[in-house]
Structures are given as C-alpha cells and as structure tokens.
Amino acid sequence: SQQGEEDPQALSIQEGENATMNCSYKTSINNLQWYRQNSGRGLVHLILIRSNEREKHSGRLRVTLDTSKKSSSLLITASRAADTASYFCATVQGGSEKLVFGKGTKLTVNP
Amino acid sequence: DAGVIQSPRHEVTEMGQEVTLRCKPISGHNSLFWYRQTMMRGLELLIYFNNNVPIDDSGMPEDRFSAKMPNASFSTLKIQPSEPRDSAVYFCASRETGLRNSPLHFGNGTRLTVT
Secondary structure: OOOOEEEEEEEEEOOOEEEEEEEEEOOOOOOOEEEOOOOOOOOOEEEEEEEEOOOEEEEEEEEEEEEOOOOOEEEEOOOHHHHHEEEEEEEEEOOOOOOOEEEEEEEEEEO | OOOEEEEEEEEOOOOOOEEEEEEEEEOOOOEEEEEEOOOOOOOEEEEEOOEEEEEEOOOOOOOOOOEEEEEOOEEEEEEEEOHHOOOOEEEEEOOOOOOOOOOOOOOOEEEEEEE
C-alpha cells in the first residue's frame, strides 16, 4: 500500500511565489525523504528529515515533520521556472530498508 | 562519479519477447533497488539487493519477472515473456548498505514499451 500520499496532485504558481506540498503517511517512520523528478529523468534526493526532527532547511527548501499527525510539508520559497518538476515524499517502512514513494505533486512554475 | 547507469534508455518490443534491463550502481554502493513507474500506480518497489543478495522481492509482480545481481557492479531485470501491461519506466537506484538515512541515487530509467 502507498505509504506516502502527496497533496495536491498538481500545483501551478507564478515565478517568485512560494510552493507548499504536503505528504501524509500511515505507519511509524525512521525518516522521511523528499525527492524531485524532472521530466524524463530519474529522481533526485532533496532533503531528509529524521523522525526526531521537526523542521529542516536547505537553501530555498524548508521541510517540516509532524509525527503526531503523520504528515510532512515541503516549502519551496521564491520559486523559479527551473523548479518545475514532480516532487515525491518517501518513507522507510518499519525495520526494513524499503523506501516507499507516494504518487507525487506535479509543480509548474510559470515565468 | 558517473552515477547509476541504466541501459537501454528506451526499449520497444513485441508481446511475448524477452526483455533484459541493465543497471550499474555507483561504486561502493552495496544496496540496489529496482522500481517501476506508471501513471496509474506511481513508483513501485520491485526488488532490492544488499551485497548482491536479494533481500525482498515481494514487489515482483509475477514469475515472468526475475532479477539478478551477479556482482557488486551489475544487475539485470528480466521479463519473459513480456506483456503490454509491463509497459512502464523502470528505474534502478543504489545507496550505501545499512545506512537508512542515506539517500537513494537513481539512474535515468529505461522506458519499456511492449506492443
């Protein structure tokens, strides 16, 4: 079953605006990761947040994690046309090494 | 580092034919994962290996699918016989073994079309 579910499925914004994507999951996690996928390419790791962390920053990215609500959000500030891509959250199930992905949010940043 | 290398990038074949997808992980990465991506089902984990040993193949859809990792620098995913519903993008990814906090590094995928 899908562990991570992203919301919204698609998001269209203007350059310079902020983009927020959400992820919900079902079981306990060790960490939650966000990946980006450009059209026709493989996924690229963006940021990882551990289960004992609440917020993490990397450049224009900010990730939050609320383990009580089993949810995470990815904020991209001051978006650029080059941020146009699909964004996925992924979690490790239980004690395994299996990284399970949601279906992603397709972000379009219009110039 | 060249990253994870997959071949071919595109494969078009007829139903019933055998298809072999290839992957070279990043040197030093001893965990290797095969995923399949479709619009309907998203990214599905098919199988993963640690130190060339298959650990979990519960995602392999049917006996028509098989995967091998004969050495640390090469893995194959084989479909025999192929069917139209196997059409998808197949990704290989690798990471350092035993580090749950280490990210996956993906190849650029093989787009398979079965007619």
